[in-house]
Amino acid sequence: MTTIDLEEQFMKRVAADEKVEPKDWMPEKYRKTLIRQIAQHAHSEVVGMLPEANYISRAPSLRRKAALLAKIQDEGGHGLYLYCAAETLGVERDTLIEELHSGKAKYSSIFNYPTLSWADMGAIGWLVDGAAILNQVPLCKCSYGPYARAMVRVCKEESFHQRQGYEILLTLCNGSADQKQMAQDSLNRWWWPSLMMFGPSDADSTNSEYSMKTKIKRFSNDELRQKFVDATKPQADILGLTIPDPDLKFNEQTRHWEYGEIDWEEFHNVVQGNGVCNKIRLRERNEAWDNGKWVREAATAYAEKREQRKNESKQVA
Amino acid sequence: MNSKKNYILHLADNGLILAQRLGEWCGHGPVLEQDIALTNIALDVLGQARYFYQYAAEVDGQGKEEDFYAYFRDEREFKNFLLIEQPNGDWAHTIMRQFFYDNFMQLVYTSLLSSSDKQIAAIASKAIKEVNYHLKFSSEWVIRMGDGTDESHKRIQDAANNLWEYTGEFFVPTTYETEMASKGIAPNIASLKNDWHTRGNEIFSEATLQVPQATWFQSGGKTGTHTEYLGIMLTDLQYLQRAYPGNSW
Ligand SMILES: [Fe+2]
Ligand SMILES: [Fe+2]
Numbered sequence: 001m002t003t004i005d006l007e008e009q010f011m012k013r014v015a016a017d018e019k020v021e022p023k024d025w026m027p028e029k030y031r032k033t034l035i036r037q038i039a040q041h042a043h044s045e046v047v048g049m050l051p052e053a054n055y056i057s058r059a060p061s062l063r064r065k066a067a068l069l070a071k072i073q074d075e076g077g078h079g080l081y082l083y084c085a086a087e088t089l090g091v092e093r094d095t096l097i098e099e100l101h102s103g104k105a106k107y108s109s110i111f112n113y114p115t116l117s118w119a120d121m122g123a124i125g126w127l128v129d130g131a132a133i134l135n136q137v138p139l140c141k142c143s144y145g146p147y148a149r150a151m152v153r154v155c156k157e158e159s160f161h162q163r164q165g166y167e168i169l170l171t172l173c174n175g176s177a178d179q180k181q182m183a184q185d186s187l188n189r190w191w192w193p194s195l196m197m198f199g200p201s202d203a204d205s206t207n208s209e210y211s212m213k214t215k216i217k218r219f220s221n222d223e224l225r226q227k228f229v230d231a232t233k234p235q236a237d238i239l240g241l242t243i244p245d246p247d248l249k250f251n252e253q254t255r256h257w258e259y260g261e262i263d264w265e266e267f268h269n270v271v272q273g274n275g276v277c278n279k280i281r282l283r284e285r286n287e288a289w290d291n292g293k294w295v296r297e298a299a300t301a302y303a304e305k306r307e308q309r310k311n312e313s314k315q316v317a
Numbered sequence: 318m319n320s321k322k323n324y325i326l327h328l329a330d331n332g333l334i335l336a337q338r339l340g341e342w343c344g345h346g347p348v349l350e351q352d353i354a355l356t357n358i359a360l361d362v363l364g365q366a367r368y369f370y371q372y373a374a375e376v377d378g379q380g381k382e383e384d385f386y387a388y389f390r391d392e393r394e395f396k397n398f399l400l401i402e403q404p405n406g407d408w409a410h411t412i413m414r415q416f417f418y419d420n421f422m423q424l425v426y427t428s429l430l431s432s433s434d435k436q437i438a439a440i441a442s443k444a445i446k447e448v449n450y451h452l453k454f455s456s457e458w459v460i461r462m463g464d465g466t467d468e469s470h471k472r473i474q475d476a477a478n479n480l481w482e483y484t485g486e487f488f489v490p491t492t493y494e495t496e497m498a499s500k501g502i503a504p505n506i507a508s509l510k511n512d513w514h515t516r517g518n519e520i521f522s523e524a525t526l527q528v529p530q531a532t533w534f535q536s537g538g539k540t541g542t543h544t545e546y547l548g549i550m551l552t553d554l555q556y557l558q559r560a561y562p563g564n565s566w
Contacts (some may be wrong), residue, residue: 118566175564289347297471298466
């Protein structure tokens with residue numbers, strides 16, 4: 001079969017909602033698009049551990065400390081499944097990690113904002129995990145089997161994280177004036193970056209069209225963003241917090257919440273590396289990796305020695 | 318009654334302070350799998366600490382809850398081992414600290430299974446499964462580093478040499494431990510010394526490491542005289558509760 005036939009057959013299968021599996025033939029562009037997206041997703045999980053890890057030592061109760069540790073650990077686990085899913089496409093985890101550390105690969109810009117109070121642990125769960133869920137639920141039906149399956153497990157945990165985050169804020173909002181102020185300040189800082197998590201608006205989105213066609217992606221950035229705003233506004237009302245958008249209003253006709261203009265300049269700036277924490281996050285990741293080099297080498301050396309000894313003892317026997 | 322409370326707090330403080338240290342690794346491990354493994358241990362020892370604080374609250378009878386003991390006691394009231402509050406250092410120091418501790422706590426929890434105090438025995442029966450796993454994990458890493466590369470061998474040997482002086486405290490009973498032992502609530506810890514050494518020696522020998530020979534040991538952690546590290550850890554740990562007292566979180 002020619003490549004053109006193969007490609008045609010592939011597109012037919014995808015259109016019929018059949019899953020693509022690692023051993024199946026796939027167009028190079030599809031493979032590359034997936035690797036880029038899955039790796040970016042994996043990196044986001046791992047870099048995303050850092051802003052929350054900032055509050056482990058200061059968690060205000062033992063119950064919260066345990067929940068936060070477990071949450072961050074889950075994110076590490078998500079990173080792990082995603083790297084495994086990427087590996088099924090013929091790329092090594094270490095290669096992807098090096099691309100992250102050199103700054104070549106991207107991760108979600110949201111993690112380039114700093115965590116400045118305990119309320120941020122709530123806001124991250126509620127808004128950031130919440131936005132992640134909206135991005136990820138459709139991925140459970142993504143055309144690539146291993147990615148779709150990884151997402152099913154990830155989404156279950158993300159919705160738990162979101163409820164946990166919301167509950168942190170609920171407790172603060174039912175608490176003292178200081179606590180409520182902490183929660184409002186946190187929403188003020190995380191609201192707009194959360195909206196930016198859905199990516200550029202559809203008119204400016206360069207990677208979307210191919211991803212939609214091959215069913216890697218199933219909703220546009222703007223559709224997902226709208227869903228997020230619609231879902232979040234009533235939740236903010238229950239908390240008694242004000243969303244920091246003076247233009248936010250309900251459109252009776254469309255039954256949607258219309259939001260104000262997103263600051264795309266800020267978005268592009270952070271993507272390009274100018275966020276408050278871009279350099280700090282990458283430095284921290286690089287340091288962890290570099291400091292771990294001798295540990296990884298020791299583990300490999302020991303495994304090799306063991307293997308060798310096993311073979312030697314077999315020969316003797 | 319005070320001895321019992323103190324003994325339970327000693328067990329609780331060890332778990333909390335160790336979790337606090339291990340939590341510093343979260344997101345910074347040498348490889349994702351080990352990052353996750355260490356957080357697992359942090360969660361286990363934090364869980365143990367919470368059971369003990371809850372029981373301490375009950376024994377104390379002041380109507381306090383677990384967080385009171387973690388967040389509103391001062392440095393001089395904390396009863397954890399000096400070993401536990403030592404900084405993480407490199408992976409070798411973290412693992413060696415863990416190995417010394419696990420090797421000891423596995424013996425402690427084993428004997429607490431038959432404690433005359435039912436609640437302590439019940440906590441021990443849950444903790445023993447976790448500690449068995451921790452000991453396996455830390456032993457394997459000691460061996461892997463000792464018998465790995467020249468660099469890892471040197472680092473893990475250094476860690477053993479540096480941390481050794483904090484292990485003597487394990488075996489010298491405080492008055493509260495002596496009283497608890499006499500009531501069959503706690504083990505006679507001096508009697509655990511031989512087993513601790515025997516098992517440690519086995520792992521060190523497999524790891525091709527030298528057992529440190531120093532005979533001077535630091536002490537004081539169990540009675541609240543700590544190294545300078547603990548105060549800083551508590552400042553961090555207790556900050557929110559102390560800055561905004563009387564709130565729930
Ligand atoms: Fe995640
Ligand atoms: Fe999450």
